[in-house]
Amino acid sequence: MAAKVLHFLSLTFFLIHFSTAFIPQDNYLINCGSSINTLVDENRHFTGDSSENGSSYLSKGKSISLTNPIPSLNSSVLYSTARVFISVSSYKFNIKNVGFHLVRLHFSPFSSPDYDLKNANFVVSANGNSLLCNFSAHFTMLKEFILMVNKEELEILLMPTRDSNFAYVNAIEVFSAPKDFIIDEGMTLISPTGIQDFKQNISSKILETVHRINVGGSKLTPFNDTLGRNWIPDEDFLVLKSAAKIATTIHPPNYQPGGATREIAPDNVYMTAQQMNIDNRPSNFMFNITWDFPVRSEDSLHFVRLHFCDIVSIALQTLYFNVYINGKNGVQRS
Incomplete structure (x- = not known):
C-alpha cells in the first residue's frame, strides 16, 4: 500500500552560512539527459546519466536524452538537458545507510522539435510509494521529499499517463539524511477538534x-x-x-x-x-x-x-x- 505524503513546512524562526560539509553515506546527484559531469554551486558534483558511470542507474525502459535548443542564461546548467521516458522506466540506487533519505526531483520544461515538456503528464513513485500523481510542470519546479528507505535499493519510477505518453526529469538528488533529522517522538497533532x-x-x-x-x-x-x-x-x-x-x-x-x-x-x-x-x-x-x-x-x-x-x-x-x-x-x- 502506498504511503501517504505528509507535507513539510519548516519555519526558521531564529536561525546557516557555508560550513563544514555534511558528507552523506549515500549521495547520488544525477544530471539527467547529459553525457558530462557537472559542478553545481561550487561544491556539488552531478553525474550525467548518459555517461558511462551515470547510465548504470537507469533501468531498461525506453528513454532518450533531450537538449534544450534555447537554454536560458539565467537558469541552472542542470536544466539544459532532460531525460524523456517513452515507457515505464526507473532509476535504481544502491543504499548503504538504511534510514531517512532526501529525494529531490528537478523539472524545467522546454520545447524541442520532438517534445514539448510542458505537455508531459506522469506519475513518480519511490519503492512503490507515490510521490507525484498525474504531474505536469509548466515552469521550473523542484520537488523535495523526505522518506524512510528500509531496503538496500531505492527505485524511483516514472510512468507516463495516457494523456501524454511520456515523462521527463532534469535532475535527481538522493542522499542520506543526517542523524536525528526526523524524530518520531514528541510530536503534537493540532486539528480543528483540539490538540493531542x-x-x-x-x-x-x-x-x-x-x-x-x-x-x-x-x-x-x-x-x-x-x-x-x-x-x-x-x-x-x-x-x-x-x-x-x-x-x-x-x-x-x-x-x-x-x-x-x-x-x-x-x-x-x-x-x-x-x-x-x-x-x-x-x-x-x-x-x-x-x-x-x-x-x-x-x-x-x-x-x-x-x-x-x-x-x-x-x-x-x-x-x-x-x-x-x-x-x-x-x-x-x-
Whole structure:
C-alpha cells in the first residue's frame, strides 16, 4: 500500500552560512539527459546519466536524452538537458545507510522539435510509494521529499499517463539524511477538534517540503546550506509587517548536545529573527506576529517544524511567549 505524503513546512524562526560539509553515506546527484559531469554551486558534483558511470542507474525502459535548443542564461546548467521516458522506466540506487533519505526531483520544461515538456503528464513513485500523481510542470519546479528507505535499493519510477505518453526529469538528488533529522517522538497533532499527541509513526510517512522559511533573513541558496537546501525570506508571508521587527546577530549559534545542528538548519538561519515591534503595538493586548502560508490541500496533514535561538533577550530565561497554529496553542511559554 502506498504511503501517504505528509507535507513539510519548516519555519526558521531564529536561525546557516557555508560550513563544514555534511558528507552523506549515500549521495547520488544525477544530471539527467547529459553525457558530462557537472559542478553545481561550487561544491556539488552531478553525474550525467548518459555517461558511462551515470547510465548504470537507469533501468531498461525506453528513454532518450533531450537538449534544450534555447537554454536560458539565467537558469541552472542542470536544466539544459532532460531525460524523456517513452515507457515505464526507473532509476535504481544502491543504499548503504538504511534510514531517512532526501529525494529531490528537478523539472524545467522546454520545447524541442520532438517534445514539448510542458505537455508531459506522469506519475513518480519511490519503492512503490507515490510521490507525484498525474504531474505536469509548466515552469521550473523542484520537488523535495523526505522518506524512510528500509531496503538496500531505492527505485524511483516514472510512468507516463495516457494523456501524454511520456515523462521527463532534469535532475535527481538522493542522499542520506543526517542523524536525528526526523524524530518520531514528541510530536503534537493540532486539528480543528483540539490538540493531542501524534501517535502515528512518522517513519511510515513521506514528507513533501512545501515551505522552508528563513525568518528575518535573506534567501539562502544551496551554497549556504550543508544539505543543499533553499530557504526563502518570510516577508511575503507576514500578515502585518509593521508588527514585526528584524533582529540579527553576528555571532554563530552555540549548538548544544542533543539540540539542533548545522544539518537541521544552517548558522545563518539562527542568526536572524523577527521580534514583536512594541513601538507599533496596538492599544489592545492581543498583539502578535502572524504568518499566513498557503497550502494545497486542507485534507492533508502538515508537519510544522519551528527553529528557535534566542538572540533577542538581554538575559537568559527572561523571554516567554506562546505559539498558535490555526488558532490552537501549539507551544506554550517557550
